[in-house]
Amino acid sequence: MNGETSAAAFVEDVSIEGHIVDSLILPKILDEITALGGKFEISEIHVGQRRNDPSSARLQVSAATAELLETILTSIGQHGAVPVHQQDCTIVTADMDGAFPEGFYCTTNQDTEVRLGGNWIAVDLQEMDCGIRIGEGDQSAECLPMSQVHQGDRIVVGRLGVRVIPQGRELSEHGTFAFMNSAVSSEKPKGVLVRDVAAEMHKARNGNGRILVVGGPAIVHTGSSEHFSWLIREGYVDVLFAGNALATHDIEQSRFGTSLGISMEQGNVIEEGHEHHLRSINAIRRAGGIKAAVENGELTSGIMYECVRHNVPFVLAGSIRDDGPLPEVITDALEAQQRMRELIRDVTFCLMIATTLHSIAVGNLLPARVKVVCVDINPATVTKLSDRGSFQTVGLVTDVEPFLRSLLNELQGS
Numbered sequence: 001m002n003g004e005t006s007a008a009a010f011v012e013d014v015s016i017e018g019h020i021v022d023s024l025i026l027p028k029i030l031d032e033i034t035a036l037g038g039k040f041e042i043s044e045i046h047v048g049q050r051r052n053d054p055s056s057a058r059l060q061v062s063a064a065t066a067e068l069l070e071t072i073l074t075s076i077g078q079h080g081a082v083p084v085h086q087q088d089c090t091i092v093t094a095d096m097d098g099a100f101p102e103g104f105y106c107t108t109n110q111d112t113e114v115r116l117g118g119n120w121i122a123v124d125l126q127e128m129d130c131g132i133r134i135g136e137g138d139q140s141a142e143c144l145p146m147s148q149v150h151q152g153d154r155i156v157v158g159r160l161g162v163r164v165i166p167q168g169r170e171l172s173e174h175g176t177f178a179f180m181n182s183a184v185s186s187e188k189p190k191g192v193l194v195r196d197v198a199a200e201m202h203k204a205r206n207g208n209g210r211i212l213v214v215g216g217p218a219i220v221h222t223g224s225s226e227h228f229s230w231l232i233r234e235g236y237v238d239v240l241f242a243g244n245a246l247a248t249h250d251i252e253q254s255r256f257g258t259s260l261g262i263s264m265e266q267g268n269v270i271e272e273g274h275e276h277h278l279r280s281i282n283a284i285r286r287a288g289g290i291k292a293a294v295e296n297g298e299l300t301s302g303i304m305y306e307c308v309r310h311n312v313p314f315v316l317a318g319s320i321r322d323d324g325p326l327p328e329v330i331t332d333a334l335e336a337q338q339r340m341r342e343l344i345r346d347v348t349f350c351l352m353i354a355t356t357l358h359s360i361a362v363g364n365l366l367p368a369r370v371k372v373v374c375v376d377i378n379p380a381t382v383t384k385l386s387d388r389g390s391f392q393t394v395g396l397v398t399d400v401e402p403f404l405r406s407l408l409n410e411l412q413g414s
């Protein structure tokens, strides 16, 4: 196969290996080279014969200018294409707090390695849109958010000596998660997807997995609070991330039987119901917080109550539109991000339900190896997630209530 390299062009040999054929990584790389205006020649290719066999390829990539070649190599490097002639990564010391040195290597959410002293070592705390900080003695490397750079930190600059290990197909798997490729499922049988989600959650709960749920207030507005509470009680939620609204309306429902002033029993607007959520926030603030309100018997049911009772850690991240907010809401966005980073370290499965804001925020923090299911009535939410790099997200376009009801049916039958 030939993308017509030219003798006059700027040229680099790159190699790529792994499940590059069945995960469509190789075609993606070839397409990207030509789309960016470069050319390629496949000098070697070895295709694995059996299902578990990896494949490998060596390409000669060329471009009309050194800058274009650099752009192409940076882009295809994110899919695991690595220059054949490698060297150790370049390290530059940060000259100020809160900013990287110019030319810093910008991370993806895919597992990454850096070359130090001739050895490739894994980068810890993988997260997209960060830099890479090298530890003392060149023995460790980790992703570092820009706001956490300190003067004197040793930061990787340029793409040399950095390689990405692309997320391929998981060989043991079938169905929804076999190809983690943003399947938005408005036109797919939802029952199959729900069954696969239930199987993943069951496997995580009964094994070493850890489940993160990211939720929006529509969980409460649609009358799904009890479904969600059941998931918490049964050990299917290890961590909860949400905003002020989910917790507020959940507490409103527990105290007044309404959500945003709508009766959960009758579905009608209750007189002065619009005040209920504010009165709920006020009561919790007076009690000293959600946990204190559970302990003193003021809050006796609902999602937040179950989280406290079952020691499920939660992060309520603030937003500009919050009323109150509830005392546990972290209003400093960077502090909320950091608390979320601490709690996602061992997460293996993430269920995002009915929140664009928090889903995208969490998508930015999760490494690509974490399976993500995003349930939203609007397909644009899932599309936004994948456009921002969380390509491993499987989307389920549906109302949250029937989704949670059928998830419970599946889990209760498993």
Ligand SMILES: NC(=O)c1ccc[n+]([C@@H]2O[C@H](COP(=O)([O-])OP(=O)(O)OC[C@H]3O[C@@H](n4cnc5c(N)ncnc54)[C@H](O)[C@@H]3O)[C@@H](O)[C@H]2O)c1
Residues within 6 Å of the ligand: 216, 217, 218, 222, 242, 243, 244, 245, 246, 248, 317, 318, 319, 321, 322, 323, 324, 353, 354, 355, 356, 357, 358, 375, 376, 377, 378, 381, 398, 399, 400, 401
């Ligand atoms: N009174 C308050 O304090 C208050 C009120 C609202 C929101 N907020 C805060 O504002 C921020 C953004 O709020 P958000 O995350 O709710 O808004 P968002 O717009 O980011 O997300 C809401 C999502 O819910 C989806 N959705 C709506 N109904 C649904 C249904 N029945 N089934 C499935 N999906 C459904 C929408 O398509 C949308 O994607 C949050 O931090 C929140 O806590 C605060």
